[in-house]
Amino acid sequence: QLRSLCASNAGTFVDVERRSANLASALADLQDKIKVVEPNISDVQQVLEDGNSLTEISEKHRVRRRTLLQYSSLLELLELPSLMDACVRSNLYEEALSIASFANTLKRRHTDKNIVVLRVIDQIRSRQLDLRRHLIHRLKQNITMPQCLEVLTALRRLNSIDLEGEKNIEELHDGMELKLQVDFLEARDTWLESSPRTNNTALGPGEQLLDTIERYRTRVFEIGTQFNAIFGTSMTKQSVSSSNSLLSMWITRRIHLFLTMITSSVNRMEDSAILRDALEACVFFASSMARLGGDFKSMLSDIFESKMVSLVTNCWKEGVSTLQETLKVCRDAGVVGPLISSSIAPQASGISPEQPPRQLLSHPPLARMVNSYLSGFNELRRCLLPNIFVILRNELKDSLKNVKAILETNQRTVNAPALRGEASQLREAAESMMIVFDNIVEPYITGALEVALGNFKAGKELLLKQIDKVEEEEEEENNITRKEDEEEKTPADDVYDSFHLTVATWLMAGNRTEQLIELYEKYGGTVDKGTRLVCGSEAASAMVRIAHKTAKDIAR
Numbered sequence: 329q330l331r332s333l334c335a336s337n338a339g340t341f342v343d344v345e346r347r348s349a350n351l352a353s354a355l356a357d358l359q360d361k362i363k364v365v366e367p368n369i370s371d372v373q374q375v376l377e378d379g380n381s382l383t384e385i386s387e388k389h390r391v392r393r394r395t396l397l398q399y400s401s402l403l404e405l406l407e408l409p410s411l412m413d414a415c416v417r418s419n420l421y422e423e424a425l426s427i428a429s430f431a432n433t434l435k436r437r438h439t440d441k442n443i444v445v446l447r448v449i450d451q452i453r454s455r456q457l458d459l460r461r462h463l464i465h466r467l468k469q470n471i472t473m474p475q476c477l478e479v480l481t482a483l484r485r486l487n488s489i490d491l492e493g494e495k496n497i498e499e500l501h502d503g504m505e506l507k508l509q510v511d512f513l514e515a516r517d518t519w520l521e522s523s524p525r526t527n528n529t530a531l532g533p534g535e536q537l538l539d540t541i542e543r544y545r546t547r548v549f550e551i552g553t554q555f556n557a558i559f560g561t562s563m564t565k566q567s568v569s570s571s572n573s574l575l576s577m578w579i580t581r582r583i584h585l586f587l588t589m590i591t592s593s594v595n596r597m598e599d600s601a602i603l604r605d606a607l608e609a610c611v612f613f614a615s616s617m618a619r620l621g622g623d624f625k626s627m628l629s630d631i632f633e634s635k636m637v638s639l640v641t642n643c644w645k646e647g648v649s650t651l652q653e654t655l656k657v658c659r660d661a662g663v664v665g666p667l668i669s670s671s672i673a674p675q676a677s678g679i680s681p682e683q684p685p686r687q688l689l690s691h692p693p694l695a696r697m698v699n700s701y702l703s704g705f706n707e708l709r710r711c712l713l714p715n716i717f718v719i720l721r722n723e724l725k726d727s728l729k730n731v732k733a734i735l736e737t738n739q740r741t742v743n744a745p746a747l748r749g750e751a752s753q754l755r756e757a758a759e760s761m762m763i764v765f766d767n768i769v770e771p772y773i774t775g776a777l778e779v780a781l782g783n784f785k786a787g788k789e790l791l792l793k794q795i796d797k798v799e800e801e802e803e804e805e806n807n808i809t810r811k812e813d814e815e816e817k818t819p820a821d822d823v824y825d826s827f828h829l830t831v832a833t834w835l836m837a838g839n840r841t842e843q844l845i846e847l848y849e850k851y852g853g854t855v856d857k858g859t860r861l862v863c864g865s866e867a868a869s870a871m872v873r874i875a876h877k878t879a880k881d882i883a884r
Contacts, residue, residue, distance in 0.1 A: 406444075409451035416459045421482040425489065428456050432492045460486055467515035468522075473554060480558050483508055506574075509559055513578050516551045520544070520582070534602035537593050538609055545613040548582055552620040579622040586613075587627060594635045603639070604711035607632050633716050640704040640720060644727050647700020651731065654693045655738045662749015667693060667757045685768045691761055694769055697731070701773050705780035717781050724777055728770055735762050 334341070395402070408427055415424035431452040438445045463479050463486075471479070487504045491497055524543060555575055590610060597603050607628065614625040658667055669690050684702065688695040708720075739758040741747075747754065775788065 405448060408448055409455055412452060412455040413458065416455065416462050421459070421463070421478070424455070424459050425482060425485050428452060428459070428486065428489050432489060456486060456489070464511055464515050467512060468518040470519060473557065476554050477558065480508070480512070483511075505559075509555070509574055512555065512558075513551070513574070516554075520547045520551065533596075534599065534605065537602070537606055540593075541590075541606065541609040541613060544586060545609075545616055548579075548586075549616050549620070552579060552617075552622075556620075576621060579617065579620060583617070583622055583624050583627075587624070587631065590628075591631050594631055597635065598639070600636065600639055600707040600710040603632060603635060607711065629713070629715055632711075633713050633719075636707070636711055636713055637716050637719050637723065639707050641723050641727070643700050643704035643707065644724075647697040647703075648727060648731055648734070650700070651693050651697045652734050654696075655734065659738065659741055659747070659754065662747070662751070662754070664750045664753040664757050667691065667761070668753070685772055687764060687768050691757075691764055694761060694764060698769060698773065702776065705776055708780045712781070720777065720781070724774065728773065732765065732770075735765055 408430070412424050412427040415421075415427065431449045434445055435449055460483065463483050466479050467476070487501070487508065491500055491504070494500055552575065555578075560572075590606070594603065594606065597606070610628050610632075611625060614623050614628065617623060654666060658664065669692055684695075684698055688698055735758070739755075739762055742751070742754045742758045778784075779788075
């Protein structure tokens, strides 16, 4: 019976055996772990014996419960950095500064170095730097005086927040104020150098330059006025002196940059009218800057006077080079046509400073050269600067010497025996051009320069002296010619002149062929008898042939 019972419950015995083995294994593992923990048990016992652990645990639990009750306040505290960032991006400077000031309050209250509070304060300080950069960036834009005051007030409050709790506040404040002035001028410099939004490419170069000068003047004067209004009041004497010194250095630097820009622009100009407008704009700019202690009128003269002299002398040089080239081409080709014109010129007494001498019509190269000189004088009419008078007189003297040297060289060249082409006519033209230049061109251009410079009396006196000189020379030549003619004239010439005078009188009276034939018969005998008596048979026969041919031509 026992065997049968064991056989029937054999599975149960097997399960019990397995559980016993598992239990033994688990107990062995437990013993191993207890052996590992045993060294720490003594420490725990010591701690429990030394302090009232239950009291401390209870206190920590109470603190955590109180922290949980202040959850909403703690959440607001942790959101302060992000809130300040939103205020900065929305230009809410007062609210952002209030948060920055509250960070100082937190720092004073929590002297136990609370990690959470310190991290919040550090994040707010980083947002303060963002606020400062944002305010300075606003100064780089086109803002009005009230907006500028708002930005500078916010920056000063930000400086005062940074100074809380610091030692040597006065020294630090002066240093921060000086740095604020430097930051202000640097930011406004960026706005000054920025290009306008309007597109002025449709304007000409002169109008663009005038627009640039006006924009520069307006902005520089506005910046200087803002600086004086913001930093020039409510300051100590030492601060005011340093502020004025800083402003003076800034104005000096801006004027230097402006003059550099104007010099490069003026050097590209080729029109005296634009140069005059630019000079007037610069003088007005200098007058405006005089109210800020930056009058620079005296520095404009060198820039504009040298350019004005260059404009005038370039016209002269162009005319002289054209004359030289024309003479060379005519010499090489052996033609005189381009040098001489068939135009009939009036007498030299017609020369005057108001009108170019018409005698030049017979010499086109000289006429074109004189036109070049007059073009230069016309540039003076648009922009006349007193300090260039002496320079222009010296330049004109050198230029006329150069022209004379060119004409003398041309005359020596055409007088060479190896000249080909119309050699004799080229020599006559060269000599004539020298005479016209000495008697007409040189005095006229010299007088015209004086008239262009506003010295009308001196110009007219120079021309009148030259006119008198030319008239005296012509009168002397006429007297010499008259004496030579009187010495060579014979009685036969009187008969010849009387005959032709009578013929001309009848011709003017109409077609009278019969009367002319009678006149021939009458004068035929007179010429034959009279000239034979006073001049011999040769003169008589010559006069008869002249009268006979004249009568035949008239009859035909």
